[in-house]
Each structure stands twice: as structure tokens, then as C-alpha cells.
Amino acid sequence: MFGLFGKKKEKDLEKPENSEFLKLVEKWDTFLNKMETRFNESLVNAKEALLENLEESDYDINPTMTAWQGIKSQLMAMGDKVDSTFDEKVLPQMLKYKEHYELLNEAAKATHLREKVILKKIMLFEIEIEGEVSQRFYNHAIQFLNKDFHCTQCSAKLEVRKDIFRAHYVTCDYCNTVNTFIPNDKISQIRWIVDNVAKYNCINEWKAMKNAEEEYQALRSWSEGEDMSQHKIKIKNWEDASRTYWTKYFTLRSEYLPEYAETIAHDTDVKMKWFYEQRKRDLNY
Amino acid sequence: MEKHGVTFRDYACASANLANGMPLEQVCKVLGIEEPVWAEVQEYMTNNMSKLEPGGEEIMFFSTVFTNPKQGKFANVEGAAGGVEDVLAKYPKWSDYIKMRAYGQVADEVGIEIDFEKEFGISTTQFAQLGSHWSAYYKEKVIDVEAYDDYAYHYEGGPAITPEQAERERVMQLQTELTEKWLTHYKEKFKNLSANISDDIEF
Numbered sequence: 001m002f003g004l005f006g007k008k009k010e011k012d013l014e015k016p017e018n019s020e021f022l023k024l025v026e027k028w029d030t031f032l033n034k035m036e037t038r039f040n041e042s043l044v045n046a047k048e049a050l051l052e053n054l055e056e057s058d059y060d061i062n063p064t065m066t067a068w069q070g071i072k073s074q075l076m077a078m079g080d081k082v083d084s085t086f087d088e089k090v091l092p093q094m095l096k097y098k099e100h101y102e103l104l105n106e107a108a109k110a111t112h113l114r115e116k117v118i119l120k121k122i123m124l125f126e127i128e129i130e131g132e133v134s135q136r137f138y139n140h141a142i143q144f145l146n147k148d149f150h151c152t153q154c155s156a157k158l159e160v161r162k163d164i165f166r167a168h169y170v171t172c173d174y175c176n177t178v179n180t181f182i183p184n185d186k187i188s189q190i191r192w193i194v195d196n197v198a199k200y201n202c203i204n205e206w207k208a209m210k211n212a213e214e215e216y217q218a219l220r221s222w223s224e225g226e227d228m229s230q231h232k233i234k235i236k237n238w239e240d241a242s243r244t245y246w247t248k249y250f251t252l253r254s255e256y257l258p259e260y261a262e263t264i265a266h267d268t269d270v271k272m273k274w275f276y277e278q279r280k281r282d283l284n285y
Numbered sequence: 286m287e288k289h290g291v292t293f294r295d296y297a298c299a300s301a302n303l304a305n306g307m308p309l310e311q312v313c314k315v316l317g318i319e320e321p322v323w324a325e326v327q328e329y330m331t332n333n334m335s336k337l338e339p340g341g342e343e344i345m346f347f348s349t350v351f352t353n354p355k356q357g358k359f360a361n362v363e364g365a366a367g368g369v370e371d372v373l374a375k376y377p378k379w380s381d382y383i384k385m386r387a388y389g390q391v392a393d394e395v396g397i398e399i400d401f402e403k404e405f406g407i408s409t410t411q412f413a414q415l416g417s418h419w420s421a422y423y424k425e426k427v428i429d430v431e432a433y434d435d436y437a438y439h440y441e442g443g444p445a446i447t448p449e450q451a452e453r454e455r456v457m458q459l460q461t462e463l464t465e466k467w468l469t470h471y472k473e474k475f476k477n478l479s480a481n482i483s484d485d486i487e488f
Contacts, residue, residue, distance in 0.1 A: 031488045042482050063398060070396015074482050081483060089488045166324035180321055259332065270335065 021097035028090050028106060032082065032113055039078050039118055043125055046071045047132075054133055059140040061189060064133055075122055079114035086110040124207070131200020134193040141186040153177035163258050165191040191257070198252035205245040212241040228283065235279055239272075246271045286337065288329040289322050293337075294357055296330045297347045299323075301354035302365055305410035306402075315358050351410055352417045369418050372411040379422070380463050382415045387467035395478040426456040 050071070054064045086107060094103050142162075149158045151172035158170045160181055167182045199206070216234040246268040254261040279285065286293040299312045313323050337344050350356060353368040376382065385405060392399045401412050430453040437443030446454075 027488065031486065034486045035483060038483050038486060066393075066398045067396040069393055070478075073394040073396070077481060078483050081481075085488050166328060167321040168324060169321050180319065182320060259328065263332075 018097045021094065024090070024094055024097075025106065028086075028109070031085065031090075032109055035078060035082055036113060036117060039075065039121070042071075042075060042078075043121065046075075046125075047129055050129055050133060051136065054136060059137055059186065061133065061137045061193065065130070068129060068133070072122065072126065075118065079118040082110045082114050082118070123210075124203075127196075127199050127203055127206065130196040131203070134196035135200065137186075137193055138190060138197055141190050144184055144187050149179075149181060151175060151177055152179055163256065165189075194253060194256040197256070198249050201252050202245060202248040205241070205248050209238070209241040209245040212238040222283065231283060235283065239275060239279070242275050243268065243272060286330065286333060286343065288326045289318060291316055291318065291323075291326045293330065293343050294346060294350075296326060297343075297350045298354055298357045298359045300327075301351045301410060302359050302362075304351065305354055305365075305408045307364055311362075311364060315362055349417075352414045354410065369414040372407055372414050373418065375407065376405070376415060379419055379459070380467075382419050383460070383463040384467045384470075385412060385415070387464060388471050391468065391471035391475055395475045397475070397478065423456070423460070427453050 046068075050064055050068055053067055054061065057063055090106065091103065094106060145160065145162055145165075149160050149170070150156065151158055151174065154172060154175040154177065156172055156174035158172060158179060158181070160170055161168070165183060165187050167180065170179045170181050171177070172179060212234070216231070216238045219231055219234060222228045222231050247264065250260065250264040250267045254264060260267070288296075291299075295316060299316060302315075303309065303312055309320065309323070313320055316323065318326070334344075334347075355362075355365045355367055359365040385401070388399060388404070401407055401409055405412075407415075430449045432453075433446050433450050434443055435454075438446055
């Protein structure tokens, strides 16, 4: 029986592909190419539109970030469309010529475009666009802190700190009056966007962390008794890359928000906790 | 946890009232502090909240105070946010809440901001109060009721279900119907804004 199956399979391999099926594959490839091209073009257009939006709104960052969420939904929907097109249109037509198991490669093309291109690029683009929008907002808003502020009692120039973006007391060096400095809304908002700027400025470390994670995840599952030296090497690389990224991120953030300088090590450890839980689950150490 | 004499509970109540539209000036007056002190308190609490015990008393209080901000020092303050009963008096139906939620979802998808105050005459805190109220309803009617073999009951003449299970089925179905109804409504309303960027590409 097994011999017969073997022969049948060999025969199938030798058999030339049905021309109608080949046309369908070509049509499917064309569709995927068009979707990928449109996706890439949309990223370029999104960046231009969002940066313009920020400037036109006089640096009101909220509508720009909301608009980005809308664009992101549409970009994500392109991944869903690739999947649903395969399931609802491509697969039923291809099944006229092939068995389901013979079409796994065609299904994998959809998965690749959705996961390895669309979702991966959106993750990276999100850091870039939120970082760039936030950096431009920061450059605009920080100017308000560079203005001169004067003592309410004697009108002497006050030294307002450039790294506190909230209301605080400022004592006049000349007459010792305690003034209350209340920042405008834009200065207050700086506090909430510096995370994006910090993340953007360590994007290379983020990429290295993601690559190390992918290299580890690409190894097949380890089972009891097997040699796990490769897993240990790859997960160590991932651990080192993660620690490098989080340390740099929290260090950069503390340059804008000095109150976080003391907690860089603690905050990094908190972020690494998830990694160690996963390592324990996967490799039991 | 305390900063400048403001306890974490005071801070939680103050945050809930601020979210409900109480002016910062009034919040500071209730707490008996000036704005720069409040700013330090807020920064301290935000930075240290992760150190509180997960699921502990203080965290649990923070997660529920937004549904009833009229507590502690804010209990008898005029203008303090009321409890869920106030907003339920205005929007008593589950459909009202599902409508608002669908609006929020579609707005996110098309990238527009919604102003709950302008659209529905309620604050975002009141919207959150409605959310908590109806989540509790769903938990009681659906999650906490023992599931049954739906297919066997409907198509194979399976064993009879209890009145609670029948109610569970009704509530689940109602949720599906209402969500579909309001999502369709808002998708239609914003169809000009939601043209998909790949609508013209077809297999």
C-alpha cells in the first residue's frame, strides 16, 4: 500500500501543472504584489500627511495621533484582506485543480505578506512616525519654556527649569518671592510625548532586539533530552539585545525627565521580567 | 503611599473628579494644596504606582473609584462627579452604551476624535461608569452562568436548559444584535472617511 502511494506521488510530481491552475497562481501573485506595493506607498503617504497635519493644526498633537490610529487601522486591514481573499476567493478556485494539502505554499504567501511584511513594517513605522511627530512637537513646545519669565513682585527675570514640564515654584533670586510657574498646555504635554522620542532614538537597538527574538523563535521547540546549545546561544543573544534596548530607552527618557534617572536599573528589570518568564517556560531555567 | 499629605486614595478620588471635568483649581481647593504641589503629587503617584501590590487594596480602589468619584474628601463637594446612577438616569438602556462603544470603535478606525460631552452630554468618566455597570451585568447574566452544549440544544434535541441559561442565551444574542446594529449605523455614517486604501485591488 505504501509503495503504491509512493508511486502515485512520484507520478503527481512528474505531471505537468494544469495551465488553468498556473494562471490562478499568477493572478494570486499579481494580487499580492499589488497589495504590497500599495502598502509601501501608503506608508510614504501616511508620513507626509501626518507631518503636514501636525503643522497645519498649529502643533495640536492629539488630532495627529488620532489620525495615525485611523491610518493604522486601515493598514492593518490590508493584512486581513490578504487572508480573507485567499480563504474566500483564491482557495475555492484552486481547489478545483489541487488538494487542500497541495496548496499550503499558496496559503503561506498570504501569511508571509501579512506577518513578515505588513505587521512587521507597521510596528517599525509606528515607532518612526510617533517618534518623528513627537520630536517635532517637542521642538515646537520647548520654545515656550525658553521664553523669559518674570517675578510677580519685582519683575526680575526668573530661572525656570527646562526639565520640569509641570507647575512648580520658582524663587526669585533677587527678592526671594516664591512664584508659581504654571506651564501652558503644550509644555505640559511634553511630559507625555518624550517616551516616543526616546523610543525613536534607540530604534537600532529595538531592531536588534526584534531580530534576536526572531532568530530564537525560528528554532524549533526543544524537547527533553535534546541538545539545547543553539537555543541557549540564541536566547542569550535575545536577552542581551533586550537589556541593551531597555537600558538605552530608559537612559534616553531620563535625559528629558531627570526624575527617572534613579530608576533606570529598576525599570529595565521590570521590562526584562517578561523575558525571564518566557525563558523559564521554554527552556526551564 | 502619600506625598505632601495627599494619600493615594485622595489622589485617586482627585484624578477621577478631574477626569469628570472638575476644574483643577477646585480639586486643589478640596485637597488644600496649590497647583505646583498637586503637580508633584501627581508625578510621584504616577511614577510609583507600579510599586503597589497588584490586586492590592489601593490598586483595587483606583480601578473602581472612577465609577463613583464622590468619595472621601470629594463626598460632599458640589460639582463632584456623581455615581453611576446619575448617568444611568440619562442613559438607562444597554443599547445606549453599546451605541457609544460602537461610535468609539468606528471613530478609532477612521481616525477621528469624538467628544462625548458634545455628542452625548456625558463625560468620559461617565462613559467608563456605564462600561463598568454593563460589564457587571454581562458577568452576572453570561459569564457566571454555566455554559451548555449550544449545538446539541438547538439541533439535536439536547437536554433542557435552565431559565438562567435561557436568559444567558437571550443576553448574548442581544449583545450581538445591538453591536451589529450600531456598528453598521456608524460605519454608514462615516463611510466617506473610511474608504479602504486597497478597495480598488481585487483578486
